[in-house]
Amino acid sequence: MPEPYIRVAADDDAPQLSALDRATWSTLHAVTPEPQPPYDPFFDERHPAGDFLVAVLDGRIAGYIRLARPTPLAANAHVLQIQGLAVAEAARGRGVARDLVRAAADEARRRGARRLTLRVLGHNTPARGLYESEGFAVEGIQPQEFFLAGAYVDDVLMGRAL
Template identity: 30%
Template sequence: MRVERICPNEAEALYDCMKQIDQEAQYMLYLPEERTFNKDKLVEHLRYQFYIGVKTEDNKIMGYLSVHMSTLYKLKHIGYISIGLVEELQQQGLATKMFEETIKWAQRKGLRRLELTVITYNTPAIKFYEKLGFKIEGIKRESIYMNEHFYDELYMAMMLNEMNITKPDNLW
């Protein structure tokens, strides 16, 4: 398995991965039957937003992390994260690797903040995000409706300018 950028010509492989994760994961936003394939739209996203993925040797995409950036001037410093990883590859460090590469990219790009939301019942994900350096900023009350119940989401963010970044001595 390798972690690398997802290219526009891999739109169909990314969509297949998303569909599989929608079927496996309880906490993804899309229900399996809700996601539709619009190749042109997905290719456009892959061109203008950041997508990184977990790929097999034959280039099958098994996980992804996307960063959506606004075109609005007042919001250009923010990246909103979505992530999914097929069940069989979880707990192997691949999500951590995707985040590490994303954080490096976001710092190079000049982003100041990365943010995401997570359902409050998804304790493993919350602990994982906190371990990475995300902090809880608030609660979106009853923002998700599933299984005939309303669920709260946590709003979490990482301030990239507050991270401890070690620079080599020769740069000082």
């Protein structure tokens, strides 16, 4: 099997994904507080395993991407949104994030979506570069939408057709 191997997450992936989420938490991309014990379950009613694609590298989960509907409205059921992307430090530089973004686009098409969108923090230059190289364009900016680590940060809305 070529690596990384991308697949839909399974319920028993939760412990590895939870550990990955905690290990990669940073104000570069997170607007929620740093996770503290006791940790919430990784999967729940709003975030089921089927919304996640995982990258398996060297036999372990090396990253994930979450693909979900941005709203419950029927009027935009043709849109899916990337709502989280994380790659283990040891797997960075091996194309895992790019493979996950491409797999998310393929999965969105398979689910019948016509558009794929995402939100990224303005100061997250590496992620913005990745998304732009994969065909996403800036569609809007919410200036100073978040206050993180003592600084105001823009929320950048990006999207692409499928």
